[in-house]
Amino acid sequence: MVTSAGQGGLFRTTVVSKISRHRSNLEMFDSRSVLLGLATLNGVQAWGTLGHATVAYIAQNYLDDATATWAKGVLGDTSDSYLANIASWADSYRSTSAGKWSAPLHFIDAEDSPPTSCNVDYERDCGSSGCSVSAIANYTQRVGDGRLSKANTAEALKFLVHFLGDVTQPLHDEALDRGGNEITVTFDGYDSDNLHSDWDTYIPQKLVGGSTLSDAQTWANELISQIDSGSYKSVAANWIKGDDISDPITSATTWASDANAFVCSVVMPNGVAALQQGDLYPDYYNSVIPTIELQIAKGGYRLANWLNSIYSAHIAKRKRDGETMIKKKDVDLSGRSFLPPPIPLSEQKKKRAAAGYGCMHRH
Numbered sequence: 079m080v081t082s083a084g085q086g087g088l089f090r091t092t093v094v095s096k097i098s099r100h101r102s103n104l105e106m107f108d109s110r111s112v113l114l115g116l117a118t119l120n121g122v123q124a125w126g127t128l129g130h131a132t133v134a135y136i137a138q139n140y141l142d143d144a145t146a147t148w149a150k151g152v153l154g155d156t157s158d159s160y161l162a163n164i165a166s167w168a169d170s171y172r173s174t175s176a177g178k179w180s181a182p183l184h185f186i187d188a189e190d191s192p193p194t195s196c197n198v199d200y201e202r203d204c205g206s207s208g209c210s211v212s213a214i215a216n217y218t219q220r221v222g223d224g225r226l227s228k229a230n231t232a233e234a235l236k237f238l239v240h241f242l243g244d245v246t247q248p249l250h251d252e253a254l255d256r257g258g259n260e261i262t263v264t265f266d267g268y269d270s271d272n273l274h275s276d277w278d279t280y281i282p283q284k285l286v287g288g289s290t291l292s293d294a295q296t297w298a299n300e301l302i303s304q305i306d307s308g309s310y311k312s313v314a315a316n317w318i319k320g321d322d323i324s325d326p327i328t329s330a331t332t333w334a335s336d337a338n339a340f341v342c343s344v345v346m347p348n349g350v351a352a353l354q355q356g357d358l359y360p361d362y363y364n365s366v367i368p369t370i371e372l373q374i375a376k377g378g379y380r381l382a383n384w385l386n387s388i389y390s391a392h393i394a395k396r397k398r399d400g401e402t403m404i405k406k407k408d409v410d411l412s413g414r415s416f417l418p419p420p421i422p423l424s425e426q427k428k429k430r431a432a433a434g435y436g437c438m439h440r441h
């Protein structure tokens with residue numbers, strides 16, 4: 079994909095007016111701290127609200143009609159934003175005391191050595207309290223099972239919509255400096271950013287010019303047109319190649335490995351120190367935008383295919399064959415069977431636990 083100087087990326091043609099509006103706001107008052115205030119309320123973890131909503135809108139576009147009807151029913155939302163509305167629920171939930179247990183499920187801390195060596199090893203990296211990969215497996219099993227309450231089924235769908243987004247963000251698949259949370263950088267004049275939140279939130283927001291649902295829908299439409307008839311057309315089939323809901327650990331580990339490879343090639347190709355030698359805007363920003371757009375597009379496309387597969391293999395099948403045909407008393411819906419065998423805690427996992435699995439905010 080070609081990136082021009084300036085705004086860079088696929089989005090540049092449609093975003094110009096928004097960006098200039100944003101800039102004139104900045105001249106009048108620090109609109110960024112206003113945005114940040116909102117973002118903090120919603121939880122600035124994992125792709126920010128913009129990224130997650132964009133993934134969700136892309137997925138909505140590729141859901142089969144029957145899958146969409148099912149998802150709307152599960153969520154009790156027949157609006158045009160039924161997935162986008164809940165895409166960041168998991169980030170709000172993790173910041174409540176009732177939801178704290180779910181914080182480790184937003185990432186897999188790959189203990190590799192970027193930039194020289196990037197790799198994900200499920201048994202080494204997931205940790206005994208679970209990770210994004212085990213969570214995707216758990217909620218894939220739970221959402222399609224049919225024995226859970228409406229609330230538990232909705233919870234499973236909300237987690238899936240979120241975690242299939244998280245897993246495409248390279249720094250959610252990396253242990254180094256807690257996924258970059260401890261790497262202090264300057265971006266666009268802000269000198270106490272951390273690399274993780276720049277990737278999650280501030281770089282995408284700089285590109286799009288806002289973080290509302292309508293910004294997400296606009297970005298999603300742009301990426302959808304690239305999938306349907308633009309630069310992603312020839313590669314989109316590869317994004318879902320081999321995806322198999324009956325082997326969710328393998329599929330989700332493949333997604334995590336795919337994103338983790340960008341830590342070496344794009345996120346920090348010259349190591350951490352090189353990121354701390356000046357403003358990441360515009361050069362670094364321009365170098366990473368194509369990857370951010372690619373990963374958001376992938377996340378949405380995969381999510382649609384994954385939900386379509388769950389629907390046809392479980393929900394539609396049950397409607398067709400009736401509940402009685404399905405014997406699964408032996409299925410363990412706690413998801414414990416997906417967890418890797420316990421191993422002693424590494425230093426990096428101890429550090430992550432000590433930090434409370436949170437992320438560092440600017441304020």
Ligand SMILES: *[C@@H]1O[C@H](CO)[C@@H](O)[C@H](O)[C@H]1NC(C)=O
Nearest residue numbers: 208212213216412413414417
């Ligand atoms: C599976 O999901 C349920 C419901 O959210 C949760 O209680 C359980 O801990 C999860 N299991 C794993 C292994 O993540």
Ligand SMILES: [Zn+2]
Nearest residue numbers: 123124184244
């Ligand atoms: Zn998350």
